[in-house]
Amino acid sequence: MRAIGYRKSSPELDHLEAFDIPRPTPEGRDLLVEVRAVSVNPVDYKVVSGGGPGASPDADAIKVVGYDAAGVVAETGRNATLFKPGDEVFYAGSIGRQGANMEFHLVDERIVGRKPRSLDFAAAAALPLTSITAWEAMFDRLDVLKPVPGAARAILILGGAGGVGSIAIQLARQLTDLTVMATASRPETVQWAKDMGAHHVIDHKKPLTPQIAALGMGAPAFIFATAPVGGLFPDLAELIAPQGRIALINGETADLFVFRQKSVSIHFELMFTRPLFQTADIEGQHRLLNEVADLVDSGRGRSTKRDNYGRIDAANLMRAMRFL
Numbered sequence: 538m539r540a541i542g543y544r545k546s547s548p549e550l551d552h553l554e555a556f557d558i559p560r561p562t563p564e565g566r567d568l569l570v571e572v573r574a575v576s577v578n579p580v581d582y583k584v585v586s587g588g589g590p591g592a593s594p595d596a597d598a599i600k601v602v603g604y605d606a607a608g609v610v611a612e613t614g615r616n617a618t619l620f621k622p623g624d625e626v627f628y629a630g631s632i633g634r635q636g637a638n639m640e641f642h643l644v645d646e647r648i649v650g651r652k653p654r655s656l657d658f659a660a661a662a663a664l665p666l667t668s669i670t671a672w673e674a675m676f677d678r679l680d681v682l683k684p685v686p687g688a689a690r691a692i693l694i695l696g697g698a699g700g701v702g703s704i705a706i707q708l709a710r711q712l713t714d715l716t717v718m719a720t721a722s723r724p725e726t727v728q729w730a731k732d733m734g735a736h737h738v739i740d741h742k743k744p745l746t747p748q749i750a751a752l753g754m755g756a757p758a759f760i761f762a763t764a765p766v767g768g769l770f771p772d773l774a775e776l777i778a779p780q781g782r783i784a785l786i787n788g789e790t791a792d793l794f795v796f797r798q799k800s801v802s803i804h805f806e807l808m809f810t811r812p813l814f815q816t817a818d819i820e821g822q823h824r825l826l827n828e829v830a831d832l833v834d835s836g837r838g839r840s841t842k843r844d845n846y847g848r849i850d851a852a853n854l855m856r857a858m859r860f861l
Contacts, residue, residue: 538560539555539640542600546584561642563617568644568646570649575606580604600636602638604629606665607652619646620651625652626649627664629669631648632809647812649826652830653833655833660840664829664841667841668825668826670786672825672828675761681709686780689778694709694717694719695761697763698719698721699764701786707832709734717735718739756776757777765789770795771795774796781801781802783802784805785805
């Protein structure tokens with residue numbers, strides 16, 4: 538079968554190739570999925586360029602790229618119980634295994650959800666990685682359903698027009714009573730954040746604290762940084778409520794000591810943790826993806842797909858990555 542990958546990582550994307558590799562056989566709780574669509578995320582570029590986890594394969598080994606996928610179950614391992622052949626599914630895979638840019642892909646069924654019936658495969662493939670990241674950050678790390686004493690029932694989402702931010706806005710609006718503030722600056726991204734459901738859009742190119750203070754709601758309980766924070770940490774330390782909670786998904790080099798006086802808790806989120814370490818709650822990703830599918834099919838959520846690059850081949854994948 539055909540697959541897209543490389544033998545040596547490089548910042549130049551022209552090292553991606555199309556390979557012929559053996560079709561795998563599912564064992565245990567694995568599914569063999571006939572891949573119908575994939576999407577491209579920043580983590581894909583980081584891995585391909587050598588800057589992400591699992592980027593460099595062993596000498597002369599082929600590293601197949603890609604995480605987000607949607608397809609049809611072709612075969613199941615003998616211990617699989619959640620799906621059967623013919624089921625339509627979507628998922629984000631694991632950095633500890635080969636990527637999904639292949640005709641038939643092996644994936645643990647415990648991190649797979651049923652594809653939303655109302656979406657085509659391309660639109661469904663745009664959802665898993667961002668949805669898992671947003672869901673875990675908000676409900677598992679920030680625990681947004683648990684109030685912060687004295688704080689405004691509000692969340693500030695940094696990078697509201699990005700993939701994770703777009704999903705986080707929707708989840709916060711549909712599944713919580715939080716007032717949702719999201720950052721954006723250009724007219725088109727401001728409108729996108731509003732379309733996703735943000736109550737207020739904050740310009741991240743201006744000081745954040747006075748903009749939030751002007752809303753008159755008090756200090757927010759939660760901050761979810763879906764984009765690199767950079768020099769914003771002092772601003773965030775000033776505006777967040779005492780004992781508030783912050784979630785980060787990017788590597789940050791700033792001194793987090795600025796949050797100590799308010800006893801702010803800092804939480805890192807990596808949606809690959811559960812599959813990579815085979816955690817006891819790994820099946821939580823299966824359940825949350827099914828809930829995302831239910832939200833979409835009920836009309837309470839939407840895909841964030843912006844572009845469709847067509848068939849999976851090296852030229853199209855490279856073209857997609859250059860837009861990141």
